[in-house]
Amino acid sequence: MRIVVTVKYVPDIASDRGFQDCRVVRTPAEGTINELDENAIEAALQLVEAAGEGEVVAVSVAGPDGAVALRKAFQMGAHRGVLVSDDALAGSDYFGTAAALAATVERLNADAPVDLVITGMAALDGLGSVVPTLLAAHLGWPALNLAKKVALADGAVTITREADDVTEELSARLPLVLSVADTANKPRLPNFKLIMAARTKEYETWSAADLALKPDAVGQAGARTETLSAAPRPPRDEVELVTDKGEGGKALAAFLIRNDLV
Amino acid sequence: MTNRTVLVLLDPATEVRTSVLELLTIARSLGRAEAVTLEAPTVEVLAQLGAYGIETVHQAELPAAVRGDERHLPAVVAAALAAAVRRTDADVVLVPTSFAAKEAAALAAHALGAGLVIDAAGVHDEDGRIVGTKRVFAGSWDTACAVTTDVAVLTVRSNAVVPQPVETAVSTEVEGFTAEVPELPVTLVSRTVKPRTSGRPSLEEAAVVVAGGRGTHGDFGPVEDLADALGAAVGASRDAVFEGWFDTYIGQTGVTVAPRVYIGAGISGAPHHRGGMQAAQVIVAVNSDPEAPIFEISDFAVVGDLADVLPQAAEVIRAHKA
Ligand SMILES: Cc1cc2nc3c(=O)[nH]c(=O)nc-3n(C[C@H](O)[C@H](O)[C@H](O)COP(=O)(O)OP(=O)(O)OC[C@H]3O[C@@H](n4cnc5c(N)ncnc54)[C@H](O)[C@@H]3O)c2cc1C
Ligand SMILES: Nc1ncnc2c1ncn2[C@@H]1O[C@H](COP(=O)(O)O)[C@@H](O)[C@H]1O
Numbered sequence: 001m002r003i004v005v006t007v008k009y010v011p012d013i014a015s016d017r018g019f020q021d022c023r024v025v026r027t028p029a030e031g032t033i034n035e036l037d038e039n040a041i042e043a044a045l046q047l048v049e050a051a052g053e054g055e056v057v058a059v060s061v062a063g064p065d066g067a068v069a070l071r072k073a074f075q076m077g078a079h080r081g082v083l084v085s086d087d088a089l090a091g092s093d094y095f096g097t098a099a100a101l102a103a104t105v106e107r108l109n110a111d112a113p114v115d116l117v118i119t120g121m122a123a124l125d126g127l128g129s130v131v132p133t134l135l136a137a138h139l140g141w142p143a144l145n146l147a148k149k150v151a152l153a154d155g156a157v158t159i160t161r162e163a164d165d166v167t168e169e170l171s172a173r174l175p176l177v178l179s180v181a182d183t184a185n186k187p188r189l190p191n192f193k194l195i196m197a198a199r200t201k202e203y204e205t206w207s208a209a210d211l212a213l214k215p216d217a218v219g220q221a222g223a224r225t226e227t228l229s230a231a232p233r234p235p236r237d238e239v240e241l242v243t244d245k246g247e248g249g250k251a252l253a254a255f256l257i258r259n260d261l262v
Numbered sequence: 263m264t265n266r267t268v269l270v271l272l273d274p275a276t277e278v279r280t281s282v283l284e285l286l287t288i289a290r291s292l293g294r295a296e297a298v299t300l301e302a303p304t305v306e307v308l309a310q311l312g313a314y315g316i317e318t319v320h321q322a323e324l325p326a327a328v329r330g331d332e333r334h335l336p337a338v339v340a341a342a343l344a345a346a347v348r349r350t351d352a353d354v355v356l357v358p359t360s361f362a363a364k365e366a367a368a369l370a371a372h373a374l375g376a377g378l379v380i381d382a383a384g385v386h387d388e389d390g391r392i393v394g395t396k397r398v399f400a401g402s403w404d405t406a407c408a409v410t411t412d413v414a415v416l417t418v419r420s421n422a423v424v425p426q427p428v429e430t431a432v433s434t435e436v437e438g439f440t441a442e443v444p445e446l447p448v449t450l451v452s453r454t455v456k457p458r459t460s461g462r463p464s465l466e467e468a469a470v471v472v473a474g475g476r477g478t479h480g481d482f483g484p485v486e487d488l489a490d491a492l493g494a495a496v497g498a499s500r501d502a503v504f505e506g507w508f509d510t511y512i513g514q515t516g517v518t519v520a521p522r523v524y525i526g527a528g529i530s531g532a533p534h535h536r537g538g539m540q541a542a543q544v545i546v547a548v549n550s551d552p553e554a555p556i557f558e559i560s561d562f563a564v565v566g567d568l569a570d571v572l573p574q575a576a577e578v579i580r581a582h583k584a
Contacts, residue, residue, distance in 0.1 A: 137368075167454045227405055236560075241552075
């Protein structure tokens with residue numbers, strides 16, 4: 001069982017996130033693994049453990065600081081890490097990111113067959129939830145998205161997903177791309193041994209040239225959208241705080257009525 | 263008005279939800295608006311489309327291999343959208359925001375070489391280019407994203423505009439077209455649609471949302487009572503859903519809402535939750551803890567027990583409406 005897990009390097013959602021020159025500010029102090037990708041790592045480790053053999057390869061498309069995401073994957077138990085990092089990739093949109101990830105999977109697949117690519121359900125910086133779909137389209141593989149339950153049997157994966165008031169059971173044959181929901185599992189806490197090992201564990205760095213990526217398919221050059229502006233919203237006015245001494249509900253109703261919100 | 267053609271996805275075609283009416287309104291502001299369906303629209307649906315100025319509905323005729331509910335699979339919807347764009351030479355595709363629609367939008371954009379904007383809070387024309395505006399980072403930043411390719415595909419959030427019918431309704435024609443669908447790599451084993459609670463708007467589309475959290479201690483009665491007094495949708499925090507107290511949660515990994523009013527009761531306001539509601543126009547909170555983090559982003563808040571505050575508020579609102 002050979003599984004590639006995609007892990008994104010994102011600003012911590014509890015930090016003060018922002019833009020500079022229309023690009024998301026990514027600093028090592030506040031950068032972290034996209035939390036939802038921990039569910040993807042967990043799903044991959046469980047499948048490899050159940051198979052009794054195999055390898056989990058963590059892949060991130062990011063600047064040099066993106067190694068933080070790979071370290072976290074190592075701490076949880078990933079066997080190998082690849083950082084796809086190149087100035088030519090800066091400014092990639094969904095399509096550029098998916099193209100770079102697809103080329104990475106193809107290169108790994110050429111060494112030894114990859115059975116599955118597992119991703120998180122969304123990157124918490126952009127909340128797009130489209131990279132897994134686009135990655136599968138690039139690879140020409142089926143996509144099973146937003147899995148809450150995952151079952152692997154006889155070379156096929158069956159998932160249950162719940163989204164938009166619809167519950168679906170879907171299945172497809174390997175190899176395929178699987179995105180897991182945050183409800184799929186509970187990511188394990190790394191043990192001491194793995195944390196120590198992760199500090200010095202080596203990861204590989206691949207460039208756009210290593211992946212034979214066409215310059216006009218990735219980065220700013222390949223982007224199909226252009227961010228024209230990014231501005232912080234004005235802060236909200238100070239909250240109007242009422243302490244309930246028996247009339248709190250009336251005050252709430254009065255606020256809504258006064259502001260024409262009823 | 264330009265000579266642009268703007269296609270709006272209508273799936274299912276058995277009803278026109280508010281989110282679709284909003285898209286039709288936006289589409290008219292960008293060019294000639296037409297609809298795309300994968301099944302026959304009902305008479306009522308056609309009348310509603312006519313009221314919104316839609317003269318043409320393109321109904322995809324799917325290959326026989328696509329059976330029953332498979333027509334809702336993103337790959338099928340995407341194939342129909344892409345075929346409709348090619349047939350009509352359309353410039354813009356608008357779809358509502360849902361997980362399935364995002365998937366279909368991504369696949370259609372991939373097939374068409376089109377630029378993709380996900381979760382736009384508004385769409386407009388700027389110097390001939392299609393621009394989607396977005397609220398990001400839990401509603402704390404506004405961004406504007408221009409599509410630089412010939413065709414633009416956008417998923418648009420609910421409550422982006424107020425739906426506006428045209429002054430004089432038009433008659434709506436259905437035109438069939440053949441949509442080739444590549445062999446489906448995914449098998450649909452089963453599909454069940456959750457019936458909507460009658461009388462309550464859906465969470466995604468509601469103008470007013472009342473949400474309950476761990477502070478309800480399992481009793482959503484007061485939350486539902488206030489919601490019904492307001493004609494609001496009901497939501498929850500993830501913790502409340504994990505406890506089994508309610509079925510749908512608001513937040514970064516749940517449903518994203520941007521209503522006129524959000525009322526959170528017994529919800530602390532964790533970053534994950536904020537990510538899904540902070541774009542609300544007005545935020546109201548009820549919490550027994552005077553230091554609750556949700557107060558930092560609220561316009562109005564009551565420090566108190568929700569079991570006392572909500573029923574009292576509901577009573578006053580009912581009396582006001584009567
Ligand atoms: C990967 C990940 C994704 C997540 N995604 C989401 C998401 O999408 N949406 C989401 O909501 N959460 C999400 N969470 C969980 C989130 O981090 C919080 O744990 C959750 O939102 C807290 O729910 P709560 O506010 O109901 O509970 P708590 O944080 O326990 O808050 C309960 C509040 O109720 C108040 N209270 C208690 N009794 C009363 C009373 N009688 N009257 C009034 N107030 C009372 C308390 O003062 C407290 O502020 C996610 C977590 C993870 C790890
Ligand atoms: N730059 C990236 N590097 C690695 N994985 C990514 C990257 N961008 C997106 N992904 C993966 O795709 C998932 C969905 O991302 P998105 O479509 O951007 O919301 C994430 O949870 C990641 O697993």
